[in-house]
Amino acid sequence: MHRLLYTMILFGILGMGLASQDYAENVQIRRTAYGVPHIIGENLESVAFGLAYAQLEDRGEKVILPLIRSKGVLAKYTGEENIESDLYAKLVQEYTRNTFHLLDRDTRDILSGFAKGVNFYLEKHPEQFPSWYYQQYSAVDIAAASNRSSRPSQYYAWDFLEKLEERKKREQANDDAGSNVWAFAPERTKSGHAILMRNPHLSWEAGYYEAHITVPGKINFYGDFRIGGMFAIICGFNDHLGWSTTNNYPDLEEVYAMKADPALPDHYLLDGISHPIQRKQVVIEFKNGEGSGLVHKEWLYTPFGPVIDRSGGLIHIVKTADWNNFRRGEQLVAMMKSKTLDEWTNAMKKRNISASNYTYADDQGNIFYIWNASIPKLPHEFHGDTTAHLVQKSSEIWNEYQDFNRIPQLLNPTGGYVQNCNDPFYFTNLKEPMSREDQPDNYPKPLLRMRTQHSLSLIDNELKFSLEDVVKMKHSMKVVAAERFKEELIQLVQDSKEKSQYKSAAQYLSDWDNTSAPNSEGSVLFNEWFWNYRSMVGHDSLFSDVWNWDHPMDTPTGINFRDSARKAFVMAVDTLMTRYGDFRMKWGVVYRVRRGEVDVPVGGGSGTLGNFRVIYFGPEEEDGKRKVIGGDGWVFAVEFGQKIKAYSVLAYGQSNNPESPHFDDQASLFAANKMKRVAYSEDEIASALIRSYHPGQE
Secondary structure, three states: OHHHHHHHHHHOOOOHHHHHHHHHHOEEEEEEHHHOEEEEEOOHHHHHHHHHHHHHHHHOHHHHHHHHHHHOOHHHHHOHHHHHHHHHHHHHHHHHHHHHHHOOHHHHHHHHHHHHHHHHHHHHOOOOOOHHHOOOOOHHHHHHHHHHHOOOHHHHHOOHHHHHHHHHHHHHHOOOOEEEEEEEOHHHEOOOOOEEEEEEEEEOOOOOOEEEEEEOOOEEEEEEOOOOOOOOOOOEEOOOEEEEEEOOOOOOEEEEEEEEOOOOOOEEEEOOEEEEOEEEEEEEEEEEOOEEEEEEEEEEEEOOEEEEEEEOOEEEEEEEOOOOOOOHHHHHHHHHHOOOHHHHHHHHOOOOOOOOEEEEEEOOOOEEEEEOOOOEOOOOOOOOOOOOEEOOOHHHOOOOEOOHHHOOEEEOOOOOEEEEOOOOHHHOOOOOOOOOOOOOOOOOOOOOOHHHHHHHHHHOOOOOEOHHHHHHHHOOOEOHHHHHHHHHHHHHHHOOOOOHHHHHHHHHHHOOOOEOOOOOEOHHHHHHHHHHHHHHHOHHHOEEEOOOOOOOOOOOEEEOOHHHHHHHHHHHHHHHHHHHOOOOOEHHHHEEEEEOOEEEEOOOEOHHHOOOOEEEEOOOOOOOOEEEEEEEOEEEEEEEOOOEEEEEEEOOOOOOOOOOOOOOOOHHHHHOOOOEEOOOOHHHHHHHEEEEEOOOOO
16 A cells, blocks of 8 residues: 555656546557557557557566666666666766757657656556656656667777677677578569568567557558667568668777877867867766665766777777767657658668668568668778777868768669678678678678578579468578588598497488478587587687688588597587487477477577577576577568568567466467468458457556
């Protein structure tokens, strides 16, 4: 009762409650099979209100915690482990508050509606969460949650060089945290309509949320909305077009050094003038046992970017394309509302989203790819991320992006397809490779890893596909690394002086079908060998013949360190014998989907080995099995005809509540390489309807 009274006072139930009830009555949440919410309202504020309410029904505290974090008050309730997060959040909060009024009306309405939906849900459920969750959340808080994810420049002032190096190494070594995407032109489909397939590979904690929002006459969009915020990464489709992102890791930062003014402390010389370093103080409160403490941090910055170092008579700063990028939501709203390729590309030209490949298809038969990057147009030579440029004039610091039309892109190419699997743009289409000549130095170098080769091997042909064919093909279980290593590995073990059991294991491997399908035998042994070999020699030293532009689909190949490969194989056999009592087993015996009541075998594996069906697994559990923790998550395939036809799967379910029927109801579907039919039209929604209600109704 005490908490209920507290909540009523906090939310001003006599005032705000009536207004929120009006919003609730103007929005309808319609749940179809698997719990997917289709939210319809009279304006953008209403549907955002409904989306927030539905997210909280399904994801609870996962929605609230990012908003508390965006306020910069998480450490106040949880302790010192969140001090750094709160210090950063306070900066983002101030930045967001100062720029919020500059956003267009549609974007502000969506942010406002989402905040009101969160507050209304908390008002209606006063006993569901700890008391400190019950705060007043504003549109600025919602915007700040999204701005955190787009890394405003202040982020870089915190151990920039170390964090940058860590990030680059992680990106280079991990071929799993990314995505696959295909788009097919009408000449490549059985229906004569364009098809788009979207297939992200992230942690199952990444927070994809499948939903459909409709404002009649204004927007009708089906896609993913990150939990706890409106404008993180949005992919999906409307009546006319759709798109998907894949990571592209552009180089958006440059480090500059300016001479410190010898006459004035904390001043730097630029354009022959002495300029003061600007300072900003941030104070946050943190929980200290039964008491609390305050942490003060001072940030140093310049009009060009934050200060990252002061030493050797120099002031070092970093300038990044992410600085002041607060209009991300505006661009996404414009993209969701677009009806034509021209409208959609005009939205992309806003350049408010600084990175990610975008792949597109529409009902006019267009397919399109762009290596989207707000990449700097450099007035100096490119020396890499962490080499500072000593500058004396402001004109020596980059001040504009590369022209939009100069950004690599491909529209309706020969062969009728575009694809991306996180590699650079050059081989988006094998029949029309993009030139590697005359590219700016800060563009990525050509590379075609085995996962992308797998992608191209499936679609670079003359075949025509139905939407169902695309869904089936997306679940290809081939392991490309087997084609590059297996025969040589078998031979070197057979020619060695190893014991007969290891030669027997090599012979067993020769019968493997080179897939990671659940019933595949030999895949467990090969997988164990590969990771042993990689840990011995390093990721960049696996192959004797490295990747070659002139043979993009056949290289890299060959075992580079044969003795290490042999030892790694012996280790693999010994490990499996110790762990399972045998090296002979099916992939699905070890690798499982385990969620709720579901415990079933699953196919797929690491993209590093050239799997297209990318799945990564957690550590061994008590029974020696390993369960999925990431990889394929929310996947869709859509065909743009007179009527939208689509399939999707959200592997980990619409809800994270184990008591919900939608906690594990897509897990078996996912493991069986199947996808559910999307209810998009009003007829489809009516046929698949489970329940319909206004927010606040039981």
